[in-house]
Amino acid sequence: MSSHQSPGMDVNGIPEQTLIVLPGCHKCAHAMRHLYKQGISFTAVTVFEEPHLLKQVPLDFRIEGMPLFYSNETYYPYKDIIQM
Numbered sequence: 001m002s003s004h005q006s007p008g009m010d011v012n013g014i015p016e017q018t019l020i021v022l023p024g025c026h027k028c029a030h031a032m033r034h035l036y037k038q039g040i041s042f043t044a045v046t047v048f049e050e051p052h053l054l055k056q057v058p059l060d061f062r063i064e065g066m067p068l069f070y071s072n073e074t075y076y077p078y079k080d081i082i083q084m
Contacts, residue, residue, distance in 0.1 A: 017042040018070040019081075020053055028067040031081045035069070038084055042069070 019035065019042045021028035035042055047054045047066065054062065057075060061068055064077035069084075076084075 016071065018053070019044045020050075020057070020066060020068045020070065021046055022066045023048070025066055027065075027078050031067040031069070031078055034082055035084070040084060042071075 017040065019028075019032060021032070021044055023046055032044055045053060053070075057068060061075040061077060064079075067078055067081065069076040069081045
């Protein structure tokens with residue numbers, strides 16, 4: 001961890017395990033339940049609460065839509081989340 005990196009945050013200031021969701025999104029709710037059942041800890045944030053997070057997502061992943069799971073400096077779309 002660099003001297004400018006907060007505990008629990010990556011070098012970009014994103015929580016280490018983040019699920020980016022949209023309010024009312026059924027796939028987002030399913031992804032949250034799935035991660036919880038798998039014992040994977042995460043911080044859920046909406047794109048409206050933290051719009052800067054979405055700006056950091058590479059276009060290839062933004063096209064996939066929500067939810068997006070961010071872990072170890074890698075983004076995972078819904079189809080990969082439900083395989084975890």
